[in-house]
Amino acid sequence: MDSRPFRSALYIPGSRERAMEKARGLAADAIIFDLEDAVAVDEKAAARTLLAETLASADFGPRAKLVRINGFDTEWGAADLEVIATATPEAILLPKVNSAADIEALANQLDARPETAETRIWAMMETPQGVFNAASIAAAPRMAGFVMGTNDLAKELGCRFRADRLPMQFALQACLMAARAEGLVAVDGVYNAFKDEEGLRAECAQGRDLGFDGKTLIHPAQLDIANAVFAPDDAAIDLARRQIAAFDEATAKGQGVAVVDGKIVENLHIVTARQVLARAEAIAQLQKAM
């Protein structure tokens, strides 16, 4: 799996020059430059050109850069790829992916261009077909990550928005499972009420507890909460260190298990503990580079 942190992935409409400029100083682990639903129909062409110029000229530092193009079933998708390819994007985020064939078609186009030899593909998981095909989509060529499109999913399902996201759980878990089976990054959907900090914090915690790497965001005010919730906190780091120390001690005595805080610690817990420390270190490095 990509060892870069993806705690926060901020959407920025490709039409908003000021917001893109601002993003160069924001604490976003990743930026999703959007040409799809955040850009109005009559701004599509201008946004595409502006975004290609911005990506080619502006320095976004260590932030991961994804470009969400329009689907190839729209009148803009082909032109988006044509223009964005010239800016050697590190990843293309394809919306409304239904099957592995959608990814293969894009991968073939990337294969055909020297500028996009290294470009990875991310998939928006936001249709019923996509959720059912999650495993084969995750295994398709160039795939690096899933982004949950929970607004589109809610629209497709006809479900209600609930604080516990009960209607969303099957899709979230099916996609997460598929992503993990292939070692992909998995980023949770957006929280629409961008002024509601408590609601955002609770939804981030739910996504984190499910296993997501981070959350997609729509406003800079959401960054600090996602970054905090998806980072190992001091207690988690302390526990990981104590588990490793206790396990080393047990091993030295010829024992296969240790006990920390009244709970058993086995080999597999040590794998998790080391991941916690590695994530904390990767986050610290990223913050230093910003």
Ligand code: COA
């Ligand atoms: N990325 C970077 N900067 C952003 C931003 C974003 N997504 N959203 C807002 N900002 C900036 C604004 O440019 C403004 O900066 P400034 O005052 O220095 O010029 C500052 O943050 C405050 O913005 P604010 O006035 O609170 O918000 P707004 O009314 O301009 O915009 C939204 C609100 C929701 C329309 C806007 O945040 C947005 O377009 N978000 C992304 C939507 C999107 O991409 N959706 C697709 C996926 S769901």
Ligand code: MG
């Ligand atoms: Mg969508």
